[in-house]
Amino acid sequence: MEPRLRRRRSRQLVATFLRDPGSGRVYRRGKLIGKGAFSRCYKLTDMSTSAVFALKVVPRGGAGRLRLRGKVEREIALHSRLHHRNIVAFHAHFADRDHVYMVLEYCSRQSLAHVLKVRRTLTEPEVRYYFRGLVSGLRYLHQQRIVHRDLKPSNFFLNKNMEVKIGDLGLAARVGPAGRCHRVLCGTPNFQAPEVVSRNGHSAKSDIWALGCIMYTVLTGTPPFAAAPLSEMYQNIRDGHYLEPTQLSPSARSLIARLLAPDPDERPSLDHLLQDDFFSQGFTPERLPPHSCHSPPVFAFPPPLGRLFRKVGQLLLTQCRPPCPFTSKEASGPGEESTEPDHMEASNEEGAPLCTESRIHLLTLGTPRTDPADAKGTLALQLEVATRKLCLCLDAGPVGRTATPKCRTEAAWRGPKPAGQDPPGEQRSVLWAPKWVDYSLKYGFGYQLSDGGSGVLFRDGSHMALRPPGGHVSYQPDQGTLWIFALRDVPGPLRAKLAVLRLFACYMQRRLREEGTAPMTATPASPDFCLLSFTADAQALAMLFSNGTVQVSSKTSPVQLVLSGEGEDFLLTIQEPGGPSMGTSYTLDVLRSHGISLAVRHHLRLGLHLLQSV
Ligand SMILES: Nc1ncnc2c1ncn2[C@@H]1O[C@H](COP(=O)(O)OP(=O)(O)OP(=O)(O)O)[C@@H](O)[C@H]1O
Numbered sequence: 001m002e003p004r005l006r007r008r009r010s011r012q013l014v015a016t017f018l019r020d021p022g023s024g025r026v027y028r029r030g031k032l033i034g035k036g037a038f039s040r041c042y043k044l045t046d047m048s049t050s051a052v053f054a055l056k057v058v059p060r061g062g063a064g065r066l067r068l069r070g071k072v073e074r075e076i077a078l079h080s081r082l083h084h085r086n087i088v089a090f091h092a093h094f095a096d097r098d099h100v101y102m103v104l105e106y107c108s109r110q111s112l113a114h115v116l117k118v119r120r121t122l123t124e125p126e127v128r129y130y131f132r133g134l135v136s137g138l139r140y141l142h143q144q145r146i147v148h149r150d151l152k153p154s155n156f157f158l159n160k161n162m163e164v165k166i167g168d169l170g171l172a173a174r175v176g177p178a179g180r181c182h183r184v185l186c187g188t189p190n191f192q193a194p195e196v197v198s199r200n201g202h203s204a205k206s207d208i209w210a211l212g213c214i215m216y217t218v219l220t221g222t223p224p225f226a227a228a229p230l231s232e233m234y235q236n237i238r239d240g241h242y243l244e245p246t247q248l249s250p251s252a253r254s255l256i257a258r259l260l261a262p263d264p265d266e267r268p269s270l271d272h273l274l275q276d277d278f279f280s281q282g283f284t285p286e287r288l289p290p291h292s293c294h295s296p297p298v299f300a301f302p303p304p305l306g307r308l309f310r311k312v313g314q315l316l317l318t319q320c321r322p323p324c325p326f327t328s329k330e331a332s333g334p335g336e337e338s339t340e341p342d343h344m345e346a347s348n349e350e351g352a353p354l355c356t357e358s359r360i361h362l363l364t365l366g367t368p369r370t371d372p373a374d375a376k377g378t379l380a381l382q383l384e385v386a387t388r389k390l391c392l393c394l395d396a397g398p399v400g401r402t403a404t405p406k407c408r409t410e411a412a413w414r415g416p417k418p419a420g421q422d423p424p425g426e427q428r429s430v431l432w433a434p435k436w437v438d439y440s441l442k443y444g445f446g447y448q449l450s451d452g453g454s455g456v457l458f459r460d461g462s463h464m465a466l467r468p469p470g471g472h473v474s475y476q477p478d479q480g481t482l483w484i485f486a487l488r489d490v491p492g493p494l495r496a497k498l499a500v501l502r503l504f505a506c507y508m509q510r511r512l513r514e515e516g517t518a519p520m521t522a523t524p525a526s527p528d529f530c531l532l533s534f535t536a537d538a539q540a541l542a543m544l545f546s547n548g549t550v551q552v553s554s555k556t557s558p559v560q561l562v563l564s565g566e567g568e569d570f571l572l573t574i575q576e577p578g579g580p581s582m583g584t585s586y587t588l589d590v591l592r593s594h595g596i597s598l599a600v601r602h603h604l605r606l607g608l609h610l611l612q613s614v
Contacts, residue, residue, distance in 0.1 A: 014042065014057050018101065020094040027103070029055060033110075038071075038170070044103060053091060056102040060095070071170055072100050078146055079169040086137025088157050088167035107157035107165060109293055112218070116153055118294045121221045124252055124492040125499070126292060128284040130156070130218075132274070133164035134211070139270045141166070142204045148172050149202050151210040152188050153218065162288040175203060189230060190223040194238045194262045205264035208273070212259025219252060219492065220245045224260065238262065249493035251278040283496045297499070378479055382532055383611055386550045389563045390608045393572055394601060396591035423594040425584035429522045430573045431529075432551055432562040432583070433543060435508040438536070439500075445534050446504030447543065448512065451522040454505035455531055456497070463530040464494070464501050473498060474527050482528050515577070535613060540606035552607030561603050574600075 018027045030043030033054060044055035058072050079090045079102075089105035109115075112130065116122070122130075134156060141148060148155075150171040157165045193209035196202050216224040224242035227233040236242065240262040245253060255278040261267045268276065289297050435448040444458035455465035463476040466487075473490050475483045475497075485491070490498050526547070533544040540554045549564040562573040562583065572591060575583035586594075596604070 014040070014055075014099060017047075018044075018055075018094075020092055020101075020103075022094055023092060025092070027053075027055070036168075043106065052106045054088075054104040054106045056104055058100045058102075060098055060100060075170045075172070076100075076102065078172050078174070082141070082144065082146075082169075084137055084140040085163065086133045086165055087140065088165045104167070105159070105165065107167070108160045109158035109162065109290065111154050111158065111167075112156040112164070113152070113154035115158070115293050116218060116221075119292075119296070122218045123296055123495040123499075124219065124249060124278075125283050125285055125496060126288060126297065127215060127218055127252075128279055128282055129288055130164050131211070131215070131279070132284060134166065135270050135274055137164075137166040138207060138211075141172075142207070142270065145175050146172050147175055147202055147204055148207050148210075150188060151207055151214065152191055153214060158293075160290070162290060162292070173202070189233065190225055192234075192237060193264070194240070195264055197234045197237050203264060205267050208259060208267045208270070209264070211273070212256055212267075215252070215259065216242070216245060216256050219248055224256075247491055249278075249282075249491070251276070251281060252492060254278070296495075379532055382544065382546070382548065385548060385566075386544050386563075387608065387611050389548075389550060389566075389570070390552075390604050390611065392570070392588065393563065393591060393596065394604050394608070396588060396596065423586060424590055425574075425586050427582040428571060428573060428585035429582045430562055430564045430571060430585065431522045431525055431545075431547070431549060432560065432564075432573070432575060434517060434560075434575070435512055436534075436541075436543070437504050437508060438534075439504070440534075443500050445531065446501065446508065447531060448505065448508035449522070449525060451524045453525055454501065454508065455529075456501045456504055457531045457534065458497060458500075462497070464497050465525075465530065466501060466505055467527065468524060472527070473501075474530075476528070476530055479532075484527055517577075533611075535610040537610060537613075540603075540610060542607045542610035544611065550607065550611070552603060552610075554603045554606050557599060557603055559603075561600065561607065572600075 014029055016029050018029060019025070020027070026047040028045045028047055030045060030052075033041040033043060035041070039056050039058045042055045042057065044053040045051070046053065060069065076090075076093050079088075080093065082090065088107065090102065091105070092103040094101050134151075138148065138151075146169075148166065148169065148171070150168065151166070155166065155168040157167045159165065191210040191213040193202070193206035196206050213224055225233050225237050227236055240260055242260065245256065248256075255273075255276045258266075258268050258276070259273070273279070285297070291297065429450065432450050433447040434450055437446045439446065440457075440459060442459070444456040446454065446456040448454045452468040453466055455463060457463050461478065463474075465474045466472075467474060471487045473485045473487055473494075475485065475490075475494060477483075485494075487498075528546065530546045531543060532546050533542075535542050539556070540552060543551045545551075547564075548566060549562060551563075552561045558577045560575040560583075562575060563571070564573065565571050570588045571585040573583040573585040
C-alpha cells in the first residue's frame with residue numbers, strides 16, 4: 001500500500017477513547033451504528049457518568065473538505081441551540097486533527113426508515129402517533145426560523161420508548177425575512193417540493209410538502225413521486241401528479257392531497273394539519289409498543305377504559321339486584337388481573353330456590369346495523385325463529401321431576417326415564433362461544449368461537465371476525481355486506497377495529513388456557529357467520545348467531561345451553577365448564593321422550609325472556 005493511502009486510512013480511524021477538550025469529559029467509543037454519506041455514527045459512553053450517547057463523526061480531510069466543513073459548521077451552529085423533546089438532543093461537539101465529533105442523544109431504536117424496511121407500511125393509528133411528535137418538533141424548528149430541508153424517514157429517530165425525534169440537521173438552514181432560504185436544489189429528490197424543484201427557494205411549506213410525501217410513503221410503501229428519469233419525476237412533482245392511494249381511508253387521502261398541493265400557500269400550516277379529520281377523527285395511541293418496529297401493534301386500551309370496563313362489570317353484577325341468589329365476581333378489563341364481568345359463572349347451591357319468572361332489566365344489548373334495503377327485517381325473522389326454537393325445547397315432553405336439580409348436566413338431567421338410565425345424548429362438536437367479553441359501551445361485544453375463531457359486534461353495528469386457520473378477516477359493515485381480507489391487507493380505516501378484535505381474542509384465548517379448557521374443534525364457521533344479537537340482564541346472557549344458533553348462559557348454572565340446527569337437525573347441546581371439548585347434544589326426539597329438567601327449563605326461560613326483549 002502506498003504511504004499516502006496508508007496515512008489517510010489511519011487518519012480515518014476513530015480512537016477508542018476521546019477527550020472533549022472543552023468540558024474535559026472522556027468518552028469511550030463503542031460499536032459502529034451506521035454510516036452516512038459524509039459521516040459515521042458510533043455508540044459512545046461518558047466514562048464518568050456511564051451515560052450513553054450517539055457519536056457522529058465527520059472526517060475533516062478529503063476532497064471537497066471546505067464545502068463539508070461549512071456544512072458541518074452550519075449543522076453544529078443550528079443543532080447545538082435546539083432543545084425540544086422531538087428533536088435529537090445535541091450534547092456537545094469537539095474536533096481533533098482528523099475529525100469533527102458531535103455527541104448526540106442516543107436513539108436505540110434507530111429510525112423510522114429501519115422500521116419501514118421491516119414493516120413496509122404502517123397503520124394509520126401509528127402514522128397519527130408519529131406525526132404528532134414530528135409536527136411538534138417541526139413546529140419548534142419553524143418557530144426558530146429554521147427549515148429542515150431533508151425530512152425523510154431515515155432522519156426520524158426513535159428512542160427506546162418509541163418517542164420520535166427529528167435529527168440530521170446537515171441540510172437545515174435559517175429562513176430569511178421573506179420566509180425563504182437560498183434557491184438551491186437540496187434534499188432527497190423524491191421528497192423535494194415543487195418550489196424547490198423549480199429553484200424558487202425552500203420555505204417552511206416545503207417541509208410540509210415533505211410530510212405529505214412521507215405520509216404517503218409510510219402508508220402505501222412507495223413514495224408518491226418515484227418515476228425515472230428524474231426530469232419526469234420533477235415534472236410530476238411540479239404538477240402534483242401522483243398515483244391516488246385508493247386503498248387508504250378517505251381522510252388519509254384527503255390530508256395527503258392537502259399536503260401535496262403544488263401551491264405552497266394551499267398547504268395546511270402545522271396547526272391546521274393536526275386539526276384535519278385524519279387526526280381528529282381517528283384513534284391515536286398514547287405510545288407504541290417496541291414490537292411495532294417489526295410487527296403491527298395491537299393497541300392497548302387507555303387506562304380510563306379499564307375503569308370503564310370495571311364499571312360496566314359492576315353494573316352488570318350489582319346494579320340490578322337479582323331476585324335469586326348468585327355469586328358475583330369482580331369486573332375487569334382485558335389484560336387486567338381480576339375476572340371479567342361478562343363471563344357469568346354462578347353457583348346455585350343444591351336446594352336453593354330457583355326463580356322462574358322475573359322482570360327483565362336489560363343491562364346490555366347489541367344488534368348489527370341493518371342494511372336499509374333489508375325490508376323483510378332479517379334480524380326480526382331470525383329472532384322469531386330462535387324464539388320458536390326455545391319454545392320447542394320448553395314444550396318438549398313432560399317436566400322433569402327432580403325437585404333439586406344440580407348444575408352438573410348429568411345430575412340436572414332427570415326426565416321421566418327409568419332410574420339409572422342416562423338420556424341418549426351424543427358427543428357433538430357444535431359451534432358455540434366458550435368465552436366472551438362485553439365492552440359494548442365503548443367498543444363492542446367480543447366472543448371466542450369453538451372453531452378457534454373470534455369476532456366482535458361493534459358498537460356501531462358492524463361486525464368483524466378472525467377466521468381460522470388462514471387468519472382471514474371477515475368484515476360486515478352491516479347485515480348484508482361482507483368483505484373478506486387477508487390479515488395484512490385489512491385497510492387502514494379498519495385497523496383500529498382489527499386491533500380491538502385481536503386484543504379481545506388474545507384476552508379470551510388466554511383466559512381459556514388459564515382455565516384449562518381443552519382445545520376446541522368444530523367445523524369452521526362460514527365467512528359470513530356473525531353474532532346477530534347479544535342481550536343480558538342480571539341473570540343471563542343470550543347470544544344469537546347468524547346460522548340460527550342460540551346460546552344461553554345463566555348465572556345460576558355453570559353450563560351453557562346451545563340450540564343449533566333446525567327441524568331434523570335440531571340439537572340442544574349442554575356445554576359444561578372443564579368438561580370434554582365436545583358438549584352433550586340431544587335431539588328433539590330425545591327431548592320429547594325424556595323431557596327436560598327444571599334447571600334446564602329455567603335456563604331456557606331466561607334465554608326466552610332475553611330474546612323477546614330485543
Ligand atoms: N442519534 C442517533 N442515535 C442512534 N442512531 C443514530 C443516531 N444518529 C444517526 N444514527 C444512525 O447512524 C447511521 C448513520 O447516520 P448519519 O446521520 O450519519 O447518516 P445517514 O442519515 O444514514 O445518511 P446521510 O447523512 O447520508 O443522510 C444511521 O443508521 C442512523 O440511523
